[in-house]
Amino acid sequence: MEGRVGLPTLGAVVAGPGELFPWLVRDDAGREVESVGNYLRDLMLGDASALTCRSYAYDLLRWFRVLWAVDVGWERATEAETAALVGWLRSARNPQRRRSKDGGHPPGSVNPVTGKQVSAAGYASATIAHNLTAVRGFYEFHGHFGRGPVANPVPENTARRAALAHRSPIEAMPRFRRARLRPKVPVRRPRAIPDAQWDALFARMGCTRDRALLACYVSSGARASELLGVRLGDVDWSDARLWVVSKGSRVRQQVPASPEALAYLAAYLEEAGLPQDNGPVWRTRRGVVRPLTYWAARRIMQRASAALGANWTLHDLRHTAATRLARDPELTLVEVQTILRHAHITTTALYTVVGIEDLVDKLAEHYQRPRPTVRWNPGYDPADVEAVFGAQ
Structure with missing residues (x-):
């Protein structure tokens, strides 16, 4: 399959019955896809967040649409379906990009x-890698109970998994080849908004709420x-200080406020x-008062x-x-890590990298300076210098 035609829009991801099962996948007849539901329930029992459950549900719905298109049951899937x-x-257009x-x-x-690069028309490499991870986890779960195909249809680099399972945290991260069908995910450097x-x-913000946000x-x-979930208390x-519920650990933590x-x-x-x-601080301004959602705040930023x-x-606001913080000489990198609540200091160190846009003034001064002239020690005979180094 080369993305020349769209996948059949069969099935849907719908809200689940409760917090323990917030999302489920239904087929075209409106029935729950039981194999996916069992995996998502196990995922939630492992203390995954509702957003993770939702993301995996959409990935698995896409996988099942491929299986439905080629008329293959999920128990008989092979690497050929993964390649499809x-x-x-890799070739289809992402419908989210058609909104521009x-x-x-x-x-x-x-x-x-x-x-910044404008998003490409297709699916990003990170999206493809995430989808493969979700599908592989789905088959690992069912394989544990003796269900599904004998071999996982998503190939994996077994040498990499074995090495990382016994890696000391003080050792450098070893480099391995990507597994088959895995895309190359580029490392994106965070970009801060320049002061100007x-x-x-900030001047484009149309109301006090948006400026405060x-x-x-x-x-x-x-x-x-995290910030949108702040309540008055x-x-x-x-x-x-502001108290927020951290995205990863879901623990209530404090962050500074100027x-x-x-x-x-x-x-x-x-x-x-x-x-x-003690309701949410950030609320809508028109109609019935409701908490300001992520999508509404995103639209404010987009406009x-x-x-x-x-x-x-x-997210560029967090990068900014x-x-x-990282470029403040009065703050150490460990202190910045504490403020940003990064699990690893290597993530915080990414913000110390200097980009070309940060060197515009220095480069302008560099180009205006005259080229340095070479001067030899007067003790050297000019004829010897010319013979060794050529005419200067």
Whole structure:
């Protein structure tokens, strides 16, 4: 399959009956796909988040659509069906990319304002790798109970898995070849919003709520969903802190907030009123008052960025906060790691990397300086210097 035709839009991912089973996959007849449901239940019993369950559900729905298209049962799937899935993902157009307006930057190009690459028209390599991981985990689960094919249809590098299973944490990460059908996932360098563009972006915010939201993002370094979940009781005005539920551990942790961000937050609460019953701080402004969702906050950022010809995202605000903290000479890298709540300091170290856009002024001075002239010690005979090094 080369993505020349779309997969049959059979089945759907729908909300589940409760917190222990938040999402399930239904087939075209509206029946639950039992094999997927059993795997997702096991995933949730392993303390996975609801967002992880949702992501795996969509990956497995895509896998089953491939199986339905080629008329192969999931118990008889082989590496050939996996190759069909990968081939389709590598060449098909991602429907999420069709939402861009006409006249915008073409897919795969670089935005001249931000220097960030515009998303390609197809599926990203990380999406393909994630889908393969979900499918392999699905078959490993059923294989544990003696169900499904004898061999996992998703190939894996067994040497890599064996080496990493016994690796000392103080040793460098060994390098291995990718398993068959696995895409090459590029390492993306985080991009912070330059100060001039940050000022322009902040000026595009149309209300006090949006200005308070951006100020809290860039001063706390919190992730998008974490900050949107802040409630009135989570704001520590005296110590200038916000309490958020961390995305990974789901533990309630504190993040800093600048005096300027708290001032904007106070102005917003004075204008919109305090939330009832310790409700969410960030709320909609029109119609029935509801908590501000991630998609609504994302749309706020998209409109402001589009007006500037940019393609900044909500997560770029965290990159901006992290870069400012990492480049502050008064803060150590360990302190920045604590603020950002990174599990590994190597992740924090990514924000110390200097890019070409950070060297524009220095490069301009470099190009304006005259080339240095070579001067030899007067003790050398010029004829000898010319004979050895040639005419200078």
